[in-house]
Amino acid sequence: MATIRQKGSALLCVLATVAFCCASNAAQQSAAEIARAVSPLMGTSWYGVYFLGEQKCGFARITIQRGKVGEEDVYTCRMLMDVDVRMGKLTQKIVVNQARHYNLTGELTGLESSTTSALGKVVVRGEVKGNKLLLRSTTAGHTSTSEVPAPNESLNAVLAGQRLVRQGKLGETLEFEVYEPSLGKTVAVSSKLLRFEQRLIGGIKTRIGVVQSSYKGLGMKTTEYVTAEGELLETVVGNMFTLRMEPEKVARDVGLAFDAIRASTIPIDERLGDRRRIVSLKLRLSGIPGKEALINDARQSYEPGGEGRAAEHMVTLKMAQAPKDRPTLPLKLGPGEEEVARFLEPSALAQSDAPEIIKTARGIVGDSTDPFEAAAKVLRWVHQNVEKKYMAAMSNALGVLKRMEGDCSEHTALFVALCRAAGIPARQVVGIGYSDEIKAFGYHAWAEVYVGRWVAMDPTWGENLVDATHLKFGAGGAESLGAVAGLFGSLKIKVIEVER
Numbered sequence: 001m002a003t004i005r006q007k008g009s010a011l012l013c014v015l016a017t018v019a020f021c022c023a024s025n026a027a028q029q030s031a032a033e034i035a036r037a038v039s040p041l042m043g044t045s046w047y048g049v050y051f052l053g054e055q056k057c058g059f060a061r062i063t064i065q066r067g068k069v070g071e072e073d074v075y076t077c078r079m080l081m082d083v084d085v086r087m088g089k090l091t092q093k094i095v096v097n098q099a100r101h102y103n104l105t106g107e108l109t110g111l112e113s114s115t116t117s118a119l120g121k122v123v124v125r126g127e128v129k130g131n132k133l134l135l136r137s138t139t140a141g142h143t144s145t146s147e148v149p150a151p152n153e154s155l156n157a158v159l160a161g162q163r164l165v166r167q168g169k170l171g172e173t174l175e176f177e178v179y180e181p182s183l184g185k186t187v188a189v190s191s192k193l194l195r196f197e198q199r200l201i202g203g204i205k206t207r208i209g210v211v212q213s214s215y216k217g218l219g220m221k222t223t224e225y226v227t228a229e230g231e232l233l234e235t236v237v238g239n240m241f242t243l244r245m246e247p248e249k250v251a252r253d254v255g256l257a258f259d260a261i262r263a264s265t266i267p268i269d270e271r272l273g274d275r276r277r278i279v280s281l282k283l284r285l286s287g288i289p290g291k292e293a294l295i296n297d298a299r300q301s302y303e304p305g306g307e308g309r310a311a312e313h314m315v316t317l318k319m320a321q322a323p324k325d326r327p328t329l330p331l332k333l334g335p336g337e338e339e340v341a342r343f344l345e346p347s348a349l350a351q352s353d354a355p356e357i358i359k360t361a362r363g364i365v366g367d368s369t370d371p372f373e374a375a376a377k378v379l380r381w382v383h384q385n386v387e388k389k390y391m392a393a394m395s396n397a398l399g400v401l402k403r404m405e406g407d408c409s410e411h412t413a414l415f416v417a418l419c420r421a422a423g424i425p426a427r428q429v430v431g432i433g434y435s436d437e438i439k440a441f442g443y444h445a446w447a448e449v450y451v452g453r454w455v456a457m458d459p460t461w462g463e464n465l466v467d468a469t470h471l472k473f474g475a476g477g478a479e480s481l482g483a484v485a486g487l488f489g490s491l492k493i494k495v496i497e498v499e500r
Contacts, residue, residue, distance in 0.1 A: 162230030238485030
């Protein structure tokens with residue numbers, strides 16, 4: 001079974017340190033005030049990275065320093081994260097490097113981000129010019145440029161935990177904003193002081209604050225443990241990774257990779273058999289942290305329970321259906337379809353403007369004018385030509401086209417980009433699907449194409465219309481990965497009713 005496995009480990013690695021590099025909407029401070037506040041945080045801290053809080057799988061390094069970028073004096077926040085992922089018999093590595101530069105009054109001036117994985121390196125550089133953030137992305141040898149509104153991001157947010165803990169008002173909230181290059185978008189963040197705890201640090205009882213940060217639109221939460229000086233002792237990302245402060249030698253001593261396949265498996269108490277014969281499936285779910293993951297659409301409908309992970313929710317799933325009345329290519333999107341148009345645009349990971357992608361899409365689609373039939377041709381080509389192979393990578397379409405191998409995320413990335421190049425709006429979906437081979441559900445990625453309405457298709461499993469065991473938790477671009485991050489280790493499934 002091809003599982004999503006959170007490649008995602010790269011994405012979540014970046015999100016794990018967003019609390020250090022996001023921007024507060026609070027009033028700006030003077031350069032002198034910022035200098036006094038940042039002073040205790042200058043230098044380098046090392047962290048062990050633990051999967052589900054127990055299995056060590058990598059290390060991280062966070063550095064805050066003062067220096068120059070060109071002729072400008074800046075504060076630079078750097079993050080390195082190195083994680084090992086076991087995929088079957090193979091161990092693969094994902095390395096994330098990120099740097100953000102702020103001038104002495106705290107405003108963001110630029111950033112650099114790179115993710116290195118089995119599909120090569122994804123590099124994004126950004127520079128703030130006036131009210132714009134100018135971006136240059138290079139992936140699999142393809143470079144693209146773009147500009148977005150400059151985020152309201154400042155160094156003040158590096159001090160957010162410090163400020164919340166020092167003020168000591170339980171329930172107080174600070175609002176944040178950050179441009180996240182791995183997502184290609186600005187993310188709004190809200191940090192809240194939950195409580196205080198006592199910890200022994202160097203044999204001395206120390207009061208620390210527990211701060212929870214929520215990432216709007218991602219379904220993601222982190223919990224940070226912060227001293228009054230602002231030092232980050234530990235952060236828990238979703239329900240998946242924990243960064244724990246350690247001496248450098250201890251942090252870098254990584255004995256194991258986390259088993260992504262095992263972690264992606266969700267057992268059930270009965271076999272469902274051939275999933276393609278299932279017309280309707282009713283499940284009871286628990287272990288879901290928030291109701292934002294409960295998505296209702298043409299294929300799935302919820303009867304939500306209460307709040308929190310203990311709540312039980314009923315969901316009924318059906319096989320996807322193709323619309324009878326479909327538009328023709330090229331699509332003409334009308335009023336009310338403005339949001340659809342963005343899923344025709346290229347991105348750093350879905351390089352639908354790359355000549356190789358365009359040429360391949362044209363060769364597959366030919367003179368088809370029915371968008372669903374054209375998407376089915378793309379699906380069949382991807383399913384038949386991309387070798388099924390587990391891969392821990394920051395999936396990108398051009399990288400997959402060059403290697404022609406990967407698991408569900410790679411199949412989906414290439415399918416989405418080829419569809420967009422053919423003029424068909426397409427987006428990634430993340431959730432779970434059933435495999436009778438392992439007698440369980442597993443985290444999985446597939447796609448939706450817009451052919452008058454959104455229709456779910458699975459290029460990995462070769463399904464023009466996905467079966468009734470596909471349960472969606474998120475859809476869109478790379479940001480959709482956050483939707484399943486909080487489910488690892490907690491999601492439980494009970495089969496209530498099966499119609500074959």
